[in-house]
Amino acid sequence: MDVMMIDALDNLGDDDFENFKWYLCKGLVPGIDPIPKAKLQNAHRRGVVDCMVDKYSDEAGKITVQALRKINQNHLAKTLESKLQKVQQSEPEERRNASVSVEDQPIQSDWSRPHITQSSQEFKDRTLRENTNNVYIPQDKTQRKRLALLITNIQFEYLKYRAGAARDEENMEWLLTALGYRVEKYTNLTGKAISAKVKDFAARSEHKDSDSTFVVLMSHGNIIQNNEDKGVKYEDRFLNKDAILGVNYHESKNPNDFFIVDDIYSSLSSEKCPALTDKPKVILIQACRGDHAGGVYIQSDSAVHIEKDFISFKSCLPGIAAYRHPDEGSCFICYIVDVFCKQAHADEIKELFRKVTSRMEKDTRFTGLEKLMPCIDRTSLPKKLYLFPGL
Template sequence: MSQEEKVSQEETAGDGPENPVGDLVDAFPRFGIYSALDANRPTAEEAMEIQKEKTYEISPTYNMNHLRRGIALIINNEEFHQSTGMSTRGGSSRDVDSMRTALTKLEFKVIARNNMTVGQMKRIFGDISADDHTHNDCFLCVILTHGDDGGVIYGTDGNIPLDDLIAYVLPNKCKNLAGKPKLFFVQACRGTKLDKGMEVHDALGFGPTMGAQKIPLWADMLIAYSSVPGYYSWRNCKNGSWFIQSVASVFERFGQELEIHQLMTKVNYQVAYEFESKSNDYRMNRMKQVPCVASMLTKELHFYPKTPK
C-alpha cells in the first residue's frame, strides 16, 4: 500500500471515502464538502479554527434592545366540555393575575384569553405567527390547562400536542422570530404519577452585527413544564398553581436582575422545597413536585429594564 493510500484510508476509516476532516458523517461542516484527497480541504486544525472564528463572531447574549419587549400570550382554560372528562380548574384565574403583573413589570404586552377550544388555540397561534415581530425582543407564552402523557394539552373541547402549537412560532413559520427567544411556561399535568418525595439533608445548607446564519428550527426555545414527564402538576383551588405562582414571584422580584436560567433555578427550588400537598385523601397527601425546564437557548437572556427611546 502506498503512503498516499495509507493516509487516505486512515483519514476516512469507518466514515466513508467522501467524508471531510472536521465534522464527520453526522453533520457536514459549514465550509462545504471535500473529498478525501482534495488539496483544498482544511486540515483538522484549520477546521477547528474556522469553527472558533464563527463562534466568536456571535454575541453571547440575546439582543433585548429592540423597540418592544414583545407579546406575552396567556391561555387560561378553566372550564371543559363534559366529553373531555376534564374537571374545572379552580384557582387558575389567580395564576393569570399573578403572571400579568410579573410580565407587565418586565415590559411585555400581555394578551390573556380564557377557555379556548383547540381550534381557537390554533387560530391565535396562527395570528401570532403572522404578526410582525421585527421590533420585538422575544415571544413568551403561558398555557394554563389540563394535560396528559405524550405531551398533549387540552382545549375546552379536546386535546392537541403542545408541539403543534409551538410549531407556529418556529423560524420556518415565523421568520421574524428567527434567532429570538421563544419562551413557553406550561402549567398542566404530564401524567398521573405522584411524587412522594424523600427526606434529604443538604451538606451545604438550604440556604455584533452578523451575516446570514443557519440555525436549527428548535434553537432559541425554552419550554418550562410544571412537572417532569409522567407526573401530576399541583394547583391550589384558591391560591393558584405551585409552578405559576413561583414563576410569577421569582420573575417579579428578580426578573430584571438575573439571567433566565438563574430565574428558573430559583423557580425549581421554590416549587421543590416550599410546597407540599395537603389533602383529605391520604393517597394525595404530602406529595411533592419539581418543574422541568427544557432549554434550547443558545445565548444568555436578560430582561434588563428598557431605556426610553
C-alpha cells in the first residue's frame, strides 16, 4: 500500500502536493483527528506517506484517495482506488471478511478513544447485494439527513453529581458524529423538559430524508414504584417502569420530576412519527434501573405496525445499579465506543451489542457482588442494521 501511495504522490506537481498536505491538516474523515501541520510542513512525499500510515494505519490508502479527489486529481484517485481494491481482493476471503476479535480484551484503566474503522465500498456493496431483503438499505450519503438526540443529566439539585458523565457525553457525541449523524445535544434537563425534547425531536422534518436515528439518554435512573408510606403515589401507568430522573428530582420534595423511558417508543412510533416508519431507531440508556449490586451468592394509509424497527440497549438489568468512573465515564459507554470504532465497519448492530455485553461480562473490575451486565431490550428489528461508517 505504501508504494502505491508514493507512486500517486510522485505524480503530483508541487502546488497540488502542498494542497494535498493542506487537506490532511484540515481533516478529511469525521471522527478522525487530522495530522498536525508541524509534521507535514517540511515533509517530502515519502515522509507524508509515513505520517499517514502511522496515523491512519490500514485506512491510509483510502484517505489518500479522498485527499486526491479534494484537489481534483480524480484520475489519480481512481487509479489508486483500483489498485487498492485489487490488493484487497487478492487476500484470502476469510481474512477479508473476518471480524477482529475484541471479546477477550477488557478495557484498561488507560483506555483512550480509538479512531473509527471505515467500511469499504466493496463490503457495503456485497452486503446489500447478498442480503437485499434482510438488511436496512441506507440512503445516499450526499442526500440523507441523519439526526440523533443526546440528553445527559450531570448536575442535580438534590441527587449526587454524576462524575464522569461529561466524558460520556463527549464520547457519545463524537461517536454519533463519526457515524454520520447530526447530534442534537441537551444537558441537565427536568423530566418534563426531556419529554418535550423527545417529542420535538420526533417532529423534526429531517427524518423524512433520514434512514435511521439514535436516541441516547444518560442520567440517574430508577424503576418507579408506589411508596405510599412516604406519601408518594403514582398513577398505575407509571408503576414498575424504567425512569430517567430529572435534575430536580427528590423522593419527597419533587417526586414527579422524571421521564418514563417507554415514552420514547410512543413518541417515535409509526403513529406519532410517520417519517421514521420502517426505519431503525436505536435507543441507548445509561442509567441505573434499581440499587441492587448485580451479583448474588448462590447455589400510514396502509396498516402498519404501531411500533416497529426499534432496538434498545440498556446499561444494566432491571433492578440493578449502573457503574461509572468519576474521570473516564461509564463502562457501558466506553465499551460501546470501543466496539463500534473497531467493529461497526463489519458487524450489524445486534452483533455489536452482543460484543459489548460479552466484554463487560468478562471485565475483571466487577468483582464480588458488584456485577454489571447490559441488556438488549424491546427489540423489533426485522432486518439487520449495518452502519457502514464513512459511507
